[in-house]
Amino acid sequence: MQAASLLCSSSSFLPSFTSLRSSHPRLQVQPLFRRAAANSSSSKLPLNLPQNYRTALATLCSAGSGSRQGPSMTSENGQDPRIARISSAIRVIPNFPKPGILFQDITTLLLDTRAFRDTIDLFVERYRGRDISVVAGIEARGFIFGPPIALAIGAKFVPLRKPKKLPGEVISEEYSLEYGTDKIEMHVGAVQEGERALVIDDLIATGGTLCAAIKLLERVGADVLECACLIELAELKGRERLGEKPLFVLVNSA
Numbered sequence: 648m649q650a651a652s653l654l655c656s657s658s659s660f661l662p663s664f665t666s667l668r669s670s671h672p673r674l675q676v677q678p679l680f681r682r683a684a685a686n687s688s689s690s691k692l693p694l695n696l697p698q699n700y701r702t703a704l705a706t707l708c709s710a711g712s713g714s715r716q717g718p719s720m721t722s723e724n725g726q727d728p729r730i731a732r733i734s735s736a737i738r739v740i741p742n743f744p745k746p747g748i749l750f751q752d753i754t755t756l757l758l759d760t761r762a763f764r765d766t767i768d769l770f771v772e773r774y775r776g777r778d779i780s781v782v783a784g785i786e787a788r789g790f791i792f793g794p795p796i797a798l799a800i801g802a803k804f805v806p807l808r809k810p811k812k813l814p815g816e817v818i819s820e821e822y823s824l825e826y827g828t829d830k831i832e833m834h835v836g837a838v839q840e841g842e843r844a845l846v847i848d849d850l851i852a853t854g855g856t857l858c859a860a861i862k863l864l865e866r867v868g869a870d871v872l873e874c875a876c877l878i879e880l881a882e883l884k885g886r887e888r889l890g891e892k893p894l895f896v897l898v899n900s901a
């Protein structure tokens with residue numbers, strides 16, 4: 648399968664927007680849910696069309712030994728019925744912020760109170776009762792999903808921020824982009840050795856950001872149970888970059 652390419656030409660501008668060009672082959676997965684517009688090419692889509700082809704995989708996108716189904720997985724092809732609504736609520740904007748990029752816009756999901764609530768609930772159902780004391784959210788969109796999950800499961804929320812945003816002493820982890828590098832930072836003392844952590848972001852593309860987040864947490868001795876994202880751009884194989892670390896996603900977007 649051809650790998651999609653990062654189109655950003657500089658790490659200071661559009662640090663990690665990742666494209667899946669419309670010419671790319673379809674995702675090689677067994678979809679439990681396929682959207683009606685599944686055969687559309689992104690280049691044919693009007694900008695305001697809420698979706699392109701998107702395959703929702705419910706909890707089956709978990710990898711590694713941490714994989715398990717949430718308690719409310721009622722059957723309709725084995726998929727939780729909430730997934731279809733969540734998938735539909737994410738808008739895909741072709742050619743934003745640069746030509747060739749299919750931008751996964753989660754702001755439309757936030758406008759749909761039921762879909763937003765269902766998203767949080769699905770994560771909470773998965774992580775409640777697993778003795779997680781830290782939910783680490785990645786700037787910026789991990790800050791939207793992380794805090795409600797943290798509150799619901801009784802964990803603290805730790806923001807992992809872009810450079811020079813945190814006022815206290817920080818540890819940093821650099822990660823590579825197609826062109827150049829970027830960095831995320833965490834406050835020293837926010838997480839203690841031995842704590843059980845979950846990393847949350849809206850989306851995994853190449854996986855560089857999540858890898859850096861895992862490294863930050865492990866450097867202070869935390870045990871990172873799993874990473875969780877709303878969306879996976881599976882063609883970019885970010886999951887492989889995570890190695891054995893389990894990844895849980897709700898929606899797979901090709």
Ligand SMILES: O=P(O)(O)OC[C@H]1O[C@H](OP(=O)(O)OP(=O)(O)O)[C@H](O)[C@@H]1O
Pocket residue numbers: 662663664665785786787788789848849850851852853854855856857885
């Ligand atoms: O898997 P990767 O290739 O590392 O890319 C994924 C990251 O890219 C996006 O954030 P972005 O860097 O665009 O920052 P933002 O959320 O502040 O817009 C997304 O929210 C993830 O954090």
Ligand SMILES: Nc1ncnc2[nH]cnc12
Pocket residue numbers: 663664665666667748749750751752850852
């Ligand atoms: N295609 C994409 N849409 C939204 N955020 C992204 N981050 C990296 N690639 C992205």
